[in-house]
Amino acid sequence: MTDTITMQVSRYRPEQETAPTVQEYEVPLRGDWVVLDGLNYIKDHQDGTLSYRWSCRMGICGSCGMTVNGEPKLTCATFLTDYKLGPVRVEPLSNFPVIRDLVVEIGDFLRKLPRVMPWIVRDTDKPTTDGEYLQTPAEQDAYKQYSMCINCMLCYSACPVYGLDPHFIGPAAIALAQRYNLDSRDHGAADRLEVLTHPDGVWGCTFVGECTSACPKDVDPAGAIQRYKLSAAMQSIKAFVLPRSAR
Amino acid sequence: MSASPVYTEFHPRWYRKRMRTLWWLHRRSYLVFALRELSCVFIAWFVIFLLLLVHAIGAGSRDYHRFLDWAANPVVIAVNIVAFLFVVLHAITWFSLAPKAIVVRARGRRVPSTYIAGANYLAWAVVSAVVAWLILRT
Numbered sequence: 001m002t003d004t005i006t007m008q009v010s011r012y013r014p015e016q017e018t019a020p021t022v023q024e025y026e027v028p029l030r031g032d033w034v035v036l037d038g039l040n041y042i043k044d045h046q047d048g049t050l051s052y053r054w055s056c057r058m059g060i061c062g063s064c065g066m067t068v069n070g071e072p073k074l075t076c077a078t079f080l081t082d083y084k085l086g087p088v089r090v091e092p093l094s095n096f097p098v099i100r101d102l103v104v105e106i107g108d109f110l111r112k113l114p115r116v117m118p119w120i121v122r123d124t125d126k127p128t129t130d131g132e133y134l135q136t137p138a139e140q141d142a143y144k145q146y147s148m149c150i151n152c153m154l155c156y157s158a159c160p161v162y163g164l165d166p167h168f169i170g171p172a173a174i175a176l177a178q179r180y181n182l183d184s185r186d187h188g189a190a191d192r193l194e195v196l197t198h199p200d201g202v203w204g205c206t207f208v209g210e211c212t213s214a215c216p217k218d219v220d221p222a223g224a225i226q227r228y229k230l231s232a233a234m235q236s237i238k239a240f241v242l243p244r245s246a247r
Numbered sequence: 248m249s250a251s252p253v254y255t256e257f258h259p260r261w262y263r264k265r266m267r268t269l270w271w272l273h274r275r276s277y278l279v280f281a282l283r284e285l286s287c288v289f290i291a292w293f294v295i296f297l298l299l300l301v302h303a304i305g306a307g308s309r310d311y312h313r314f315l316d317w318a319a320n321p322v323v324i325a326v327n328i329v330a331f332l333f334v335v336l337h338a339i340t341w342f343s344l345a346p347k348a349i350v351v352r353a354r355g356r357r358v359p360s361t362y363i364a365g366a367n368y369l370a371w372a373v374v375s376a377v378v379a380w381l382i383l384r385t
Contacts, residue, residue: 014259014260014261014262015259018260018262019262020262020264070273094264097261097262098261098262098263098264099261100259105261138355160270160277160280163270164266206280206284207340207344208276208277208279208280209276210274210277213276223347226344226347229348230348
């Protein structure tokens with residue numbers, strides 16, 4: 001007999017209910033199955049109406065973030081056997097509006113992200129015939145950790161500041177701003193300053209640290225934010241103390 | 248297929264879950280966060296207490312002794328003990344934040360966070376010792 005595990009899945013069908021309900025499914029408990037495999041089994045064999053996002057199944061696309069037993073997780077990297085006493089509760093990511101079942105509305109994050117200009121900003125571009133912008137391994141190490149972000153939004157789901165104040169620009173956007181600020185090829189730090197030092201920027205963070213705990217890629221957004229706070233404070237002091245030419 | 252596709256007019260109603268009133272009790276880090284937010288009240292209290300002390304010293308010996316009598320009131324002592332605990336919580340948060348904010352590289356490697364935090368605690372101990380010496384030497 002195959003072992004099974006109960007999955008308690010949050011359902012929200014706006015055409016027939018005003019608030020989410022919980023539906024239970026029994027799925028096989030296999031050693032190599034992750035929560036996403038359980039959801040796919042439900043979708044394929046038990047209930048084709050279940051809605052959720054997923055794509056790569058290998059922790060790269062950042063689509064399958066959900067709340068598993070109260071914790072924000074990538075469901076493709078969360079094994080069912082870690083919950084083998086069961087049941088496994090699967091809910092949509094917290095702090096986002098729910099569109100249907102496990103699908104959340106991510107427009108807020110997608111509108112915030114370009115505000116920090118997460119791309120290389122150059123004062124002047126050299127012609128492509130001059131080749132690449134070269135970088136030493138040490139220069140790459142300066143930002144590499146922050147470049148691992150996959151925009152999965154688990155950090156937004158874990159952040160109580162974002163939950164309480166949706167205007168807060170949020171952990172991933174700040175970490176990505178730092179990823180480019182610390183890049184030796186980038187000249188955009190001054191352009192990002194206004195968004196990041198706005199009251200809805202880094203100063204909204206009170207170092208809860210849950211974003212870093214939730215991050216599946218070890219990006220450490222909390223560290224990125226505290227680092228930027230120090231840079232911003234130093235910038236303000238320099239602007240106050242030094243003449244314009246010396247800043 | 249000749250028929251053009253028919254799109255439904257249905258626009259889903261999003262479900263917005265509000266954070267529960269007692270959300271901050273559900274996780275230790277959230278509780279510490281809420282306590283840290285609350286600590287600002289006690290830090291403000293310490294500032295007021297200090298200003299009252301300075302004012303009493305400036306107003307002369309009688310006012311100063313009246314202030315000392317008031318400060319010895321068990322209620323004021325209790326409030327100050329609670330305020331002190333909140334200030335310690337705030338300070339410890341700062342020291343654990345420091346290694347995140349200060350990234351120092353030496354010989355091509357990042358200086359371990361324990362060194363940065365340790366330097367902060369050491370500086371705290373030295374400053375505290377100097378202040379204690381200044382107060383207690385008479």
